[in-house]
Amino acid sequence: MHPNIGFFIIFTFYINYCDCRKYYNYTLYRGIPVEDAHLKFFMNLTKMYDVNFWREPGLLYKPVDFVVSPEVKPVFLKEANNLGLYLTTMIVDVQKAFDMQTVKTYIRRKMDSFDWYSYYRTEDIYQWLRDLAKAHPSEMELHSIGRTYENRDIMSVRILLKGSKNRSRVIVEGGIHAREWIAPAFVTYFIHQIIKAPSSNNMVLKEIALTYEWFFIPILNPDGYEFSHVEDRLWRKNRHDGRFGVDLNRNFDHAFGTVGVKFNKQSEIYCGPYAFSERESNSMANFIMSKREALEYYFAFHSYGQYMIIPYANNKYHEDNFDEVKNMCNDAKTKIAQRFNTQYTVGTAYDTVGYVTSGVSGCWVKRRLRVPYVVTFELRDNGFHGFALPPNKILPTCQETMDGVLSLLSPRRDKFTELRVTDSARPAFVMDKIVIFFNTFLFIIVWFD
Numbered sequence: 001m002h003p004n005i006g007f008f009i010i011f012t013f014y015i016n017y018c019d020c021r022k023y024y025n026y027t028l029y030r031g032i033p034v035e036d037a038h039l040k041f042f043m044n045l046t047k048m049y050d051v052n053f054w055r056e057p058g059l060l061y062k063p064v065d066f067v068v069s070p071e072v073k074p075v076f077l078k079e080a081n082n083l084g085l086y087l088t089t090m091i092v093d094v095q096k097a098f099d100m101q102t103v104k105t106y107i108r109r110k111m112d113s114f115d116w117y118s119y120y121r122t123e124d125i126y127q128w129l130r131d132l133a134k135a136h137p138s139e140m141e142l143h144s145i146g147r148t149y150e151n152r153d154i155m156s157v158r159i160l161l162k163g164s165k166n167r168s169r170v171i172v173e174g175g176i177h178a179r180e181w182i183a184p185a186f187v188t189y190f191i192h193q194i195i196k197a198p199s200s201n202n203m204v205l206k207e208i209a210l211t212y213e214w215f216f217i218p219i220l221n222p223d224g225y226e227f228s229h230v231e232d233r234l235w236r237k238n239r240h241d242g243r244f245g246v247d248l249n250r251n252f253d254h255a256f257g258t259v260g261v262k263f264n265k266q267s268e269i270y271c272g273p274y275a276f277s278e279r280e281s282n283s284m285a286n287f288i289m290s291k292r293e294a295l296e297y298y299f300a301f302h303s304y305g306q307y308m309i310i311p312y313a314n315n316k317y318h319e320d321n322f323d324e325v326k327n328m329c330n331d332a333k334t335k336i337a338q339r340f341n342t343q344y345t346v347g348t349a350y351d352t353v354g355y356v357t358s359g360v361s362g363c364w365v366k367r368r369l370r371v372p373y374v375v376t377f378e379l380r381d382n383g384f385h386g387f388a389l390p391p392n393k394i395l396p397t398c399q400e401t402m403d404g405v406l407s408l409l410s411p412r413r414d415k416f417t418e419l420r421v422t423d424s425a426r427p428a429f430v431m432d433k434i435v436i437f438f439n440t441f442l443f444i445i446v447w448f449d
């Protein structure tokens with residue numbers, strides 16, 4: 001069968017039989033916990049009600065964003081009121097906001113049918129990449145780094161421009177969390193900027209594009225991404241068992257299972273049974289390992305919150321070259337603000353989102369492979385639209401983020417910087433191991449329950 005026909009049949013199947021979960025009259029609220037009772041209330045929320053967190057509770061005074069179903073709303077609001085918890089309505093009807101997120105189809109070999117005014121499905125992004133690679137045969141190649149549970153390719157893009165200095169390597173990760181649609185959109189923009197850089201008038205872009213060997217994974221979690229398009233817009237994890245899935249950004253082998261995760265499969269932050277238990281994270285780790293030589297930068301793109309997050313996510317400390325990376329991020333933050341006045345916050349996960357967590361891809365890359373410059377971006381916005389970021393915000397988000405990324409990529413030294421292997425080895429590992437043991441024990445209990 002011709003592949004086009006196969007795709008067409010699958011496509012029609014989705015259109016005809018899609019039984020998407022709808023979020024009509026679900027409301028996005030923001031609450032700011034100002035006392036411990038509020039935090040406790042938030043922590044127990046998912047146990048009591050049908051509530052979906054868009055921004056998890058962490059520290060006091062850090063905003064918590066969450067969606068409440070229409071059925072639960074009255075009792076929930078009453079309880080919040082009793083606790084003196086002040087709530088702001090961010091989006092009255094979440095489904096209406098999602099309905100504004102147009103998804104366009106890419107027309108094969110018609111490169112201008114791909115733009116940054118709409119979102120695209122996985123196969124459309126992949127086809128656009130194939131066409132782009134075909135147009136730049138000596139500079140851009142595509143490879144599959146592995147397959148998902150639903151048998152989709154996890155595509156990687158390699159770019160090495162003609163006349164490049166090839167000083168060191170950059171890896172760009174996008175789409176590890178399914179519902180964060182702006183992340184793959186930005187990575188496609190990034191790819192486009194780099195491959196088109198030689199003919200650009202932007203000398204800074206041109207110079208930087210010619211400085212590195214580039215690797216991009218635009219959609220690390222294509223099963224989840226597809227699921228968020230056709231079944232449940234708020235899906236975050238992979239699709240391991242077709243039902244629960246694993247939070248892939250909790251599944252990397254850095255402080256695995258110690259903090260900020262759940263061993264309960266139903267949880268949004270279920271970290272999986274053991275580190276790299278998942279095809280996606282495991283394929284990604286193998287891929288990164290294979291490019292470890294002269295790997296200088298690792299960027300991961302998420303949404304939302306407008307943060308640049310520096311490792312490590314599992315504690316409050318500022319380790320390794322934190323201060324150096326923070327200075328770089330502060331310069332990038334200034335560049336980003338210069339375009340549309342979008343304000344970013346820089347720091348560790350604890351400093352920014354206000355909670356600690358573990359098994360994060362960038363943390364594993366930095367600790368294990370000693371990659372000096374690792375930054376996780378939480379792209380737009382600040383919660384006004386959240387995951388329902390409208391299509392007219394895609395291009396401005398991409399433009400400003402590119403400004404920030406170029407600033408981060410301006411070489412500070414003549415040579416590729418290396419972190420010393422002995423740096424930062426804080427003796428916390430024994431404690432980590434004890435916590436892992438305990439969590440695994442709990443997991444086994446839950447598993448066989």
Ligand SMILES: [Zn+2]
Binds near residue numbers: 177180302303
């Ligand atoms: Zn994310």
